[in-house]
Amino acid sequence: MLKNRTALVTGSTQGIGLAIAHALAEKGAHVVLHGIETQAQGDAVAASVASQHGVRAAYVCANLANAEDAVGLVDAATLALAAPDILVNNAGIQYTCPIESFPADRWDAILAVNLSAAFHAMKAVVPGMRARGWGRIVNIASVHGLVASVNKGAYLAAKHGLVGLSKGVALETATQGITVNCICPGWTDTAIIQPQIDLRAAKFGGDRAAGIRDLLSEKQPNQTLLPPQRIGEVAAFLCSESAAGITGVALPVDGGWTAQ
Numbered sequence: 001m002l003k004n005r006t007a008l009v010t011g012s013t014q015g016i017g018l019a020i021a022h023a024l025a026e027k028g029a030h031v032v033l034h035g036i037e038t039q040a041q042g043d044a045v046a047a048s049v050a051s052q053h054g055v056r057a058a059y060v061c062a063n064l065a066n067a068e069d070a071v072g073l074v075d076a077a078t079l080a081l082a083a084p085d086i087l088v089n090n091a092g093i094q095y096t097c098p099i100e101s102f103p104a105d106r107w108d109a110i111l112a113v114n115l116s117a118a119f120h121a122m123k124a125v126v127p128g129m130r131a132r133g134w135g136r137i138v139n140i141a142s143v144h145g146l147v148a149s150v151n152k153g154a155y156l157a158a159k160h161g162l163v164g165l166s167k168g169v170a171l172e173t174a175t176q177g178i179t180v181n182c183i184c185p186g187w188t189d190t191a192i193i194q195p196q197i198d199l200r201a202a203k204f205g206g207d208r209a210a211g212i213r214d215l216l217s218e219k220q221p222n223q224t225l226l227p228p229q230r231i232g233e234v235a236a237f238l239c240s241e242s243a244a245g246i247t248g249v250a251l252p253v254d255g256g257w258t259a260q
């Protein structure tokens, strides 16, 4: 149970982040949702999470591509609800392109949102977690934090970086009741992979199901797009007392991808 804990989940108005917010709220945690939607749109998502699970929820808008927003996020979440006992760095973006034509501004944005924002948030939450003697940090990396694919230079650098950073912070906090782990999802059914599905579908005259089959057959042995809830449930487990002995781990939830 996570009763009386407060969680901050970045990028949580949709997709994996929203599934994590629901999974934590289901265990009794109060949740600060975060995104780039307007305050009114985010407040509506927060109200829905709060009423479904009988917890308190709030929404903070912050563009994590902007360092100032990223540095201020934990303070904004604390102001909105309470100091986070649980931090889930989930916000992420993707752009695929061969290295020789990879736009430098895409590189900068991917590194900022997928890696630097997690650094800023961890830096801000650890002192409070230390003072309270309890904390859970879950960073949503990717199979691409463990292995590579073509045309994903910035994403690979950010996600491999996030895995390394998480291991380091896990060691720095290991005696203080704090755990720091990564989840490394394979193909999961959310908006971020739609451009890649569209590209594949185009090979089959726009047949989306055929595009998804093609994508999965290449690397994901279970041949199934993961529902975001699968990641949410694993995140909630890593935040539980049962997982108190797990820290510094990069856990694949990938249908067998990295077993190959």
Ligand SMILES: NC(=O)c1ccc[n+]([C@@H]2O[C@H](COP(=O)([O-])OP(=O)(O)OC[C@H]3O[C@@H](n4cnc5c(N)ncnc54)[C@H](O)[C@@H]3O)[C@@H](O)[C@H]2O)c1
Binding pocket: 010, 011, 012, 013, 014, 015, 016, 017, 035, 036, 037, 062, 063, 064, 065, 090, 091, 092, 093, 113, 114, 140, 141, 142, 143, 184, 185, 186, 187, 188, 189, 190, 191, 192, 193
């Ligand atoms: N879907 C997959 O197959 C898959 C696989 C491995 C890892 N992941 C990772 O899971 C995480 C969640 O992605 P998702 O699959 O739910 O996709 P998604 O596109 O639905 O969610 C991404 C979230 O990041 C937020 N975000 C994007 N740009 C932002 C910015 N500038 N500032 C603040 N927030 C921003 C969005 O608002 C959104 O809530 C990402 O880190 C992604 O890299 C996804």
